[in-house]
Amino acid sequence: MTDLEAITRRAIDDWVDEPGALLPILHAIQDQLGYIPPSSVPRIARALNMTRADVHGVMSFYHEFRSEPAGRHVLQICGAEACQARGCRELEAHTQQRLGVGYHQTTLDGDITLEQVYCLGNCATGPSVRLDDRIIGRVTPQRMDRLLDGIATVPLTIQPAGGEG
Amino acid sequence: MTTVYVPRDTTALALEADAVAERLQTGAAHRGQPVDLVRNGSRGLFWLEPLVEVDTPDGRMAYGPVTPDDVPGLLDAGMLGGQPDHPLCQGLTESIPYLRDQQRLTFARTGVIDPVSLEDYRASGGWQGLEAALAMAPEAIVDAVTESGLRGRGGAAFPAGTKWRTVLEADPERPGSHWSGQKFIACNADEGDAGTFADRMLMEGDPYCLIEGMVIAGLAVGATRGFIYLRSEYPNAAGILNEALQRAESAGYLGESVCGSGRAFHLSVRLGAGAYICGEETSMLDSLEGKRGMVRVKPPLPAHRGLFGQPTVINNVLTLASVPFILREGARSYADYGMGRSRGTQPFQLAGNIARGGLVELAFGVTLRTLLEDFGGGTASGARMRAVQVGGPLGSYLPESHWDEPMDYEGFSEVGGMIGHGGIVVFDESVDMAAQARFAMHFCEDESCGKCTPCRIGAVRGVEVIDRIIANQERDTNLTLLDDLCETMEQGSLCAMGGMTPNPVRSALQHFPEDFQRPAPTAHAGGG
Structure with missing residues (x-):
């Protein structure tokens, strides 16, 4: 049995007897895998009738x-009114340009999936972003650059073994 | 050992409170002055976060906003002895005017205690409301809530006592149903309105207060099972709530026999999954049942047929968290605050472009201007304040001419406002109100559950029509069309999502028409 199947089975076993089990099962799977594989859908359906x-x-x-794997990190930018009043539209444009992706897309190196979110409840110190489970406030474009520098995959430079190629 | 407080509230953490706490602990130990570090909730003075407090014989001294790099300097300046000689010293916390001038009933404990310490909770008056309720008949508990005048703090302002009475009197027998005989308490913690964070602050700073309120609600209506429907955007609140639930259960405040009374109350947290509509109560029920969050037709009322078809009390976090005070201090003590038919206090939340953002709990009747200027201190940018959106994304944008009305539910609605959940989002003069009107429709397009056509399709058309108005295409025709569309959405939607999305759109047009008349960019000129 693959990990994936084991995780789905465990999520089902943990919750199937609870009322309204579907959302908790989906959360349990996504928490561990980062997504919900389409192959788990028939199993969940059967278990919940x-x-x-x-x-x-x-x-x-x-x-x-x-239903598809995310990047190693999920970065959410708040796009709701309180963050709009603090410049989240500029932050959003800057981040998209820097990463070269739009919302719901993952960078080519697989590092970051960019998402929009409506409100992180940090509305007095916006613009706010969420990087995985960490919420960060007062994110200027410069601060975003530092944040992204901190999590970027460092390109590996391979030196030629000897002399000129 | 000196006790030092560094909040674990989301806003404090978002401004590096963890790093501050770590630097403090190591720095203090290094100086041979180890400290007793308490991770409290937030006082709600968010512009001062991370707000570090130090216990002194005179009370708690406040230092903020503290960055990790400020810590060595603060320690050098004698912070651990409560010395005031540092630019970040704010004096005694309780004397900071922003806090001193509030009327904290629901938030009396938030930011003061260690949120998961049962000992702290009990020592600050916790569980006394529950103990009072355990000695009362269910009818008497409902009467107390009714007499307090408490109304739903989620936004709809429905009298809590009336709702509770309906559930108390509802017949839960459903022959043949798995859930026959069961009643539920469902706490709506899907705080999705932009500019609101009061639920989160309470759950992170005083979770037992919510738990106590829910147990009391269970005793009042005869419900033995409760759910907190928490939005998944609040991971920190989820962690703190779950820890509090476990501890409360181990200590006998939850479970088969609440405080040994023989009466049961089981409580669990359920996470949403990023859907604004699930803050609407019937969508929330569907979501709790494991379905898509689709709005239900009322009647039947959730009080008669709610979760799994059973009688259900649905209240917002703040409504339930107000109940322990009412039972402990008496309905009268609560009703003494407020004005007109709006009794008690409202936790207002100052957000957006505001110099001193945070939570301000005051009796109903305060004016917007007092909140914005005396508490908020103007904009964060320093530019002129131009528009204020009150009551979340479905609330109107109000210009300065509307800031002097006393805020209670009835009076404020007369000027076209809505207190809602108490969120206040401030914009300075750089705001483009046409863009805000467009966003209101776009938000509805993103978040509509899809059940009602005027909401599902109307929002899409709304964005298009506003785009045409902004581009100066057949302006008058499109303005008429937008008005017509707004009316269709208002009249033809089951819930507030479609029904109130026109509020921000219409108010932006009415109060800021000049923003809809800017010359179209040349690229679009003549495109109609």
Whole structure:
């Protein structure tokens, strides 16, 4: 049994007897894998006596659930009003340009998946971003650069073994 | 050993409170003055976060905003002895005017105690409301809540006592149903309105207060099971709440026999998954049941047929967290605050472009101007304040001419405002109100559950129409069309999402029409 199957099975076993188990099961899987593999959908559906369409409907309804792997880090930029008043639109443009991706996309090196979020509850010290489970306030474009520098994969420079090629 | 407080509230953490705490502990130990470090909640003076407090014989001395690099200098200046000779010293915390001038009932404990310490909670009057409730008949508990005048703090302002009475009197028998006989308490902690953080602050700073309020609600209506529906954007609150739940259960405040009374109350936290609509109460119920968060038609009321079809009390975090005070101090003590039919206090939240953002709990009746100027201190940017959105993304944008009305539920709605959950988002003069109106429609497009056509499709069309107005295409026709569309959304949507999205749109147009008349960029000129 693969890890993936084991994780799905454990998530189901942990929650199947609880009322309204579907969201907790999806969370449990995504917490561990970073996404919910489409192959787990039939198993979940069977365990909860639902159709696959029902499960898919729930997964696609909520912004947070994803059916494809994310990057090593998920970066969310708050786009709600309180952060708009503090310049999140500029921060968003700067970050997208720097990473070369738009929302719901992952950088080519697989480091960062960029997402928009509506409100992190840090509205008095915006603009706010969430990097994985860490929320960061007063993020200027410069501060974003430092944050991204801190998590970027360092390119590995391979020196030629000897002399000129 | 000196006790030092460094908050573990999200806003403090977002401004490096963990690093401050670490530098403090190592720096103090290095100087041979080890400290007793308490990770409290936030006082809600967010512009001073991280706000470090030191216990002194005169009270707690405040230092803030402290960055990790400030710590050595603060220690050199004698912070651990409560010395005031440092530019970051704010004096005694309780004497800071922003805090001193508030009326903290619901938030009396937040930021003061260690949020997960049962000992701290009990020592500061915790569980006394529950103990009072355990000695009362269910009807008497409901009466106390009714007499307090407490209304729903989530935004709808429905009288809490009336809702509780309906559930108390509701028949939970559903022959053939798995849940027959069961009643539920569902706490709405899906605080999605931009500019609001009061629920989060309370859950992170005083979680037992919410737990106590929910147990009391259970005793009042005969519910033995409760859920806190918490948004997943609040990972820190989730951690603190779950820890508090475990401790409360181990100590016998939750479980089969609450405080040995023989009466059960089981409580658990459920996480949302990033859907604003789940803050609408019937969507929240569907989400708790493991479905898409679709709005339900009312009637039946959730009080009759709510979670899993059973009678359910749905209250916001702040509503439930106000209950322990009411039971402990008496309904009268709570009702003495406020004005008109708005009794008690409202935790207002100052957010956006504001110099002193944070939580201000005051009796109803305060004016917006007092909040914005006396507490908020103007904008953070220093530019002129131009527009204020009150009550979340479905609230109106108000210009300065509307800032002098006393804020209670009825009076404020007369000037086109909505207190909602108490969020106040400030914009300076750089704001483009046409862009804000467009965003309101765009937000509705993103977050509509899709059940009602005027909301699902209307929001998409709304963005398009506003784009045409901004681009000066058939201006008058499109303004009429937008007005018509707003009316359709207002009249034809089941819930506030579609029904109130027109508020920010219409108010932006009404109060700031000049922003919709800027010359179109040349690239778009003549494109109609």
